[in-house]
Amino acid sequence: MQEAIEKLESTQRALREALERQDWEAIGELDSLCRQVVDDVMAQGGKGDPEVLERLGELLALYREVLEACEAEKQQVGSELRQLRQASAGARAYQDAE
Numbered sequence: 001m002q003e004a005i006e007k008l009e010s011t012q013r014a015l016r017e018a019l020e021r022q023d024w025e026a027i028g029e030l031d032s033l034c035r036q037v038v039d040d041v042m043a044q045g046g047k048g049d050p051e052v053l054e055r056l057g058e059l060l061a062l063y064r065e066v067l068e069a070c071e072a073e074k075q076q077v078g079s080e081l082r083q084l085r086q087a088s089a090g091a092r093a094y095q096d097a098e
Contacts, residue, residue, distance in 0.1 A: 001044060001045075001049060004037070004044050004052070005041075005051055005052060005055055007037045008037055008038075008055045009055060011030065011033055011037050011059075012055070012058060012062055014033075015027065015030045015031075015034060015059075015062060015066070018030055019062075019065060019066055019069055022069070022073070024070075024073070027066060038059070
């Protein structure tokens with residue numbers, strides 16, 4: 001069980017580091033890995049282990065942070081896209097006026 005807990009911890013650390021770097025590709029890959037690690041822990045009977053439950057709670061809190069960061073990034077990209085469309089429309093209008 002200790003090996004499973006260590007995997008949870010290392011995966012969580014990697015996910016936090018990727019979040020801090022805003023490395024969305026790494027976050028996507030680590031999401032798959034996290035799911036596999038959690039499945040492995042559950043298959044090993046970690047459901048009742050207090051340390052496993054604590055680690056899973058920490059991972060859940062980290063996932064909330066990841067979701068909040070993704071939402072903020074989505075809004076920022078959306079805003080940039082709207083600005084780009086407005087600039088493009090303005091450039092077309094200027095070209096048409098010539």
